[in-house]
Amino acid sequence: MTPSLLALLLAQTSPVAAQTVTGEAALQPSLPAEALITVTAPALPGRVLTPVVGLSGGALLDRQPRSVGDALRGLPGVSVRTNSRGETIARVRGSDERQTLVFLDGAPLAVPWDGRVDIGLLPAGLIGGLSVRKGAGAIEYGANAVAGVLDLTTRASGGVGVAQAGPYGMTNLSAAGVLPLGGVSLTLAAAHQAQSALPVAQLAALPFNQPDPDRRLNTDLAATSLFGGLGGTAGSLIWRVSLLTIDARRGIAPESDRSPAQARFWRTPEWSLTQAQIALELPLGTATARAVLWRQWFGQQIEAYRDASYTMLRAREFNDDDTLGGRFTLSHGLGPATLRWSLSGQTSDHRQTDIAIAPNTLPSTQAAALLYRQTLASGGVEADVPLGGTRLTLGLGLDRATTPRTGDKPAQPSRQAATFSVALALQPAERLSLTLSGGRRNRFASARELFGEAQGRFLANPALLPERAWLADAELGWRTKGFTLTLTPFWQRVDGSIGQRIISVNGNNLRQRFNQAAATSIGLDAALQVPLAAGLTLELTGSALDTSSAGQPLLQRPAHEAMLALDWARRGAFDFRAEMRRIGPARDLAPDGRQARLAPATEINLRARIPVLRLGKLPISATAAIDNLTNAVILPQQGLPQPGRSLRIGLIVGG
Incomplete structure (x- = not known):
């Protein structure tokens, strides 16, 4: 079994991995030097x-995941679902998906409009490893990193190729290597998904x-x-430049819990994201400066049809x-303490053109684009303070x-x-560790939440205020x-948690975002690993959550999620893995606006x-790989069940 990224991080943070760890792997002190500049908030002494x-x-x-979304399933405190726009999103500890930022090699991947x-x-x-940071994260993450951060890193060494196929035209091809x-050092990677x-x-x-x-209708x-x-x-300068581009087209499954007159029939014939990045790290005497610059271009076309035939356009x-951003950090000593100064910001332009199409007419090309611009900035300082046998990190910042x-x-x-935070690490006994952390983080409404109308389904709310989150946890x-x-x-x-409500306008039920009453979540994340025999490991991970x-209760938040896995690996011989995931009950809105129960599965x-x-x-x-062996009906959202049983077979070269 290959050791997890978590095992490497645990040498400096926590005693438990999310994957089976060999004794040798647990002793590795850090990531390779060339990878340090790609870590958003490195685990420093x-x-x-x-x-x-x-x-x-x-x-x-x-x-054997096809996507990053697949890879996150089963990690404690992380919930993954596909929403009504066909997007796969992650929630950490029941938080909103927009409260979980996604980074690639130190730069945010989220499209700021949404x-x-x-x-x-x-x-x-394309990914060499991933980690999910929970709670009041480091100051480097900047504004909107409220309850969690997904840090993705590209491959740092070696190479691997994957080719898999399955029914309904399922294809999963990828190759990545470092030369x-x-x-x-040159890193190249390519991937193709199809169905x-x-x-x-x-x-x-x-x-x-x-x-x-x-x-499933319209899920190509x-x-x-x-x-x-x-x-x-x-x-002494360490540098890296990189470029990622993704081009996609897809169908979006219609809601199955409502009549054709109420459902929406969408397709995305064009979806493209390109991101260029520059990362730098430079020692300055006893100080260290790090910088990451990014430029992102995103384009998308959404087509709305009148019925399930997907032949007559409605809109x-x-x-x-177009987004431009950067982050700069400076670490230096001050007496026994270490200070880290951070400044980050980005500005994003969003141009949107909406074209309504009358029945039995051709689409018009004469429509004006509307321009929206949002700028985010964040600055602050963290201090690492030794206190005898304990360690203390304090943070203070301002988001705008x-x-x-x-x-x-x-x-x-x-x-x-x-924004502010505090984290204290103690070691009550030789093999026991305790980390206490907490603080406050902010999330500003995205431009789409402020202004988006989603082809007539949403009603804009210009009075929407930012969310302010208070967080605390204790890791034993x-x-x-x-x-x-x-x-x-x-x-x-x-x-001021941003939620949705149903408002009737001229007989049409529209959804509007608004600032809800304070939302409280309390829960427990747990991870257990037990070696049963040579090469055979039992894993039990999960979360219990109460949120209201x-x-x-907040919508689409399962009361619990747990995974029991048996992993049997003989190095150089085989690797077998069996997983049983349990998703607890949740609540969601029915088409009439009343609450409906999502059954456990x-x-x-x-x-x-x-x-x-x-x-x-x-x-x-x-x-x-067999997914959903028993064809269980899993409902993360009303009317949008997860796929049924699927089988993939293929080859892996290298790895």
Whole structure:
């Protein structure tokens, strides 16, 4: 079993990994030097960080995910679902998906207009490892990193190729490798995902808008990704430049819980994201300066149809986004303490063109684009203070948001809010660790939340205020002879949490975002690993969550999620993995605006990887993966069940 990224981080933060760890792996002190500049908030000596879980490239191969969204399933405190726009999003500890930022090699990937990125279109084959930081994260993450951060890192060494196929045209192809070229290192990666449809688990769970008993209507996908990175040193300067581009088209499953007159029938024939980055790290005597600059271009076309035939257009929406941003940090000593100064900011332009199409007419090309602009800035300082046998990290900062361009909507005032945090690490006994952390973080409404109308489905609310989250957790870890246990109780309170309500306008039920009463979440994350025999490990991870606002449960938040896994790996011989995931009950809104119950469900997944031959030093393994073995009906959202059983077989080269 390949060690997880978490095992490497735990040498400095916590005693428990999210994947089986060998004794040798647990002793590795840090990441390679060339990877340090890609870590958003590196685990430096004396620094106390909030709880983290993660997976390395080897662990990703064992779990055989197609996308980053697939890879996150089963990690404690992380919930993954596909929303009504067809986007795969992650929630940490029941928080809103926009409260969880996604970073790639230190730069944010979220499209600022919407405040999120579709992690179902980020192929797992491009990723060398991932980690999820929970709670009041480091000051480097900047504004809007409220309850969690997903840090993705590209491959730092070696190479691997994956080819898998399955029914309904399912294709998963990826290749990534690092080539040393004299004094520089070249990273290249490519991936392609495709499917003609997703399988149906149970037709009875799709009472509307599902004519075929087996293939989920309008769930085709084709996505191609390319990545290139070049890094090296110039004297004492460490540098890296990289470019990621993703082009996709897909269908979006219609809501199955409402009649054709109420459902929406959408497709996304064009979806493209390109991001260029520069990362620098420079020692300055006893200080260290780090900088990350990014430029992101995003484009999207959404087509709305009149019915499930997808032949008659009702409207078109064109989105065009251009974002420029950067982050600078400076670390230096001050007596026994270490200070880290951080300044980050980005500005994003969003141009949107909405075209309404009357019945039996051709689409018009004469429509004016509306321009929106939002600027985010954040600055602050953290201090690492040694206190005898304990360590203390304190943080203080200020976040600010402005919207100088608002299309045809009313002007918005500038918003700002202070942020602070404290984290204390103790070691009560030799194999026991305790980390206490807490603080306040802010999230400003995205421009889409402020101004977006989503082709007539949403009603804009110009009075929307920013969210302010108070967070606290206590991570208790114990490790001995391969046995690991982590228990992390947590508490969160979000003032002005942005929710949705139904408002009737001229007989039409529209959804509007508004600031809810304070929302409180209390829960427990847990992770247990037990070696049962040589190469055989039992893993138990999960979360329990109770979350409510004004006495009502928050929507689409399962009361618990847990995964029991058996991993049997004989190095060089085979790797078998069986997972049983339990998703607890939740609540959601029915089409009439009343609350509906989402039933609990159990999902079983199987994985196998068996070496078949070697080409010189290059191993080739056969793979098989079965998702949702029992065809369970899993409802993360009303009317949008997860796919039914699917089988993938293929080959892995290298790894």
